[in-house]
Amino acid sequence: MSSARSRRQVLAGAGGVAALLVLPGCTGGGSTSSPTSAAPSAPDPLLAVLEERQSLAAAYAAVGTAHPDLAGRMAVLQAQTEEQVLALRRALALPATTAPSTAPTGAGTGAATTGAATTSAGNPVVPPDPAAARAMLRDRLTTAAEHAAALCATTSPERAPFIGSLAAAATCHRVVLA
Amino acid sequence: MDENAALQDALAGEHAVIWGYGVVGAAVSDDVRTAVRDVEQRHRTRRGQAEERLRAAGVRPVDAAPSYELPFPVTDQAAALRLAVQLEDGCAASWHYLLGNTEHGDRRATGLDALTACAVQAVRWRQRSGARPLTVALPGQ
Numbered sequence: 001m002s003s004a005r006s007r008r009q010v011l012a013g014a015g016g017v018a019a020l021l022v023l024p025g026c027t028g029g030g031s032t033s034s035p036t037s038a039a040p041s042a043p044d045p046l047l048a049v050l051e052e053r054q055s056l057a058a059a060y061a062a063v064g065t066a067h068p069d070l071a072g073r074m075a076v077l078q079a080q081t082e083e084q085v086l087a088l089r090r091a092l093a094l095p096a097t098t099a100p101s102t103a104p105t106g107a108g109t110g111a112a113t114t115g116a117a118t119t120s121a122g123n124p125v126v127p128p129d130p131a132a133a134r135a136m137l138r139d140r141l142t143t144a145a146e147h148a149a150a151l152c153a154t155t156s157p158e159r160a161p162f163i164g165s166l167a168a169a170a171t172c173h174r175v176v177l178a
Numbered sequence: 179m180d181e182n183a184a185l186q187d188a189l190a191g192e193h194a195v196i197w198g199y200g201v202v203g204a205a206v207s208d209d210v211r212t213a214v215r216d217v218e219q220r221h222r223t224r225r226g227q228a229e230e231r232l233r234a235a236g237v238r239p240v241d242a243a244p245s246y247e248l249p250f251p252v253t254d255q256a257a258a259l260r261l262a263v264q265l266e267d268g269c270a271a272s273w274h275y276l277l278g279n280t281e282h283g284d285r286r287a288t289g290l291d292a293l294t295a296c297a298v299q300a301v302r303w304r305q306r307s308g309a310r311p312l313t314v315a316l317p318g319q
Contacts, residue, residue, distance in 0.1 A: 008271045008275050010191040010195055011268070018217075076311045077313070080311075080313060081315075149290055153201075157179060158278065160279040161274045164293055165316040165318050168270070169314070169315060171297070171298060172252065172294075172312075175298055176305075176313055
């Protein structure tokens, strides 16, 4: 994709000199690759990442509801997390869903969640203190970033850039919630 | 897949960023300039590591260009901070690309550390400039 190539070119060399190595064959986001698991029955590791990000989106929504002063910031982070969820669903060849993020996340993937407390309906429990709520989100983002970073190191080359972006995104969200 | 070519691309990005921070530093206040120099130094360190890796692979590291074209004029601090964000975004994209061109876990880790550092620094510059939103959904893409 030419737009991705030009983004990799940080600055153009002046005077018409091709100062930067602009490489052919950008592989793009690699979002249509097949699962990398060796055994046919092993769950795709991206499913656990999807569940984690769906859960994060729900947590942002819950914090925004419980703490109106944080609602604006939470809306931005929630929307970006939902973009990540859409991209994950595409990578997993799942249909996109328009289900609201406040709905309980699906079960049955067998993947461990972040262990966050939920109500009986599956909605995240939000600390009543705003600082504690932000700390709760930061902890979950740390876990999400570590999870994605670990997967980035072992996944296929087709998926590594996308998963790397997911890891970096979680770290950046944690930074703005400091 | 050509890991060395992708690493050359990332190195070229670091050369450009380091040059670009010279322009940024000249157009900002003293306290911001201190931050610019710190960030520029981190890029220099990463650049040196990339050059070392290439030499170890028997590849001559790509040189910096004699100069670069600015995407827009930088005549005040606001424009300088916009440039700084763009420098980090571009650098993030180069490291993001490397992730797809190596099968070594340790090189993925290096690339991800660099991508993350660039993405976080872009956030920091946006915090200084007041640009919103502070974050993007998929840094480097």
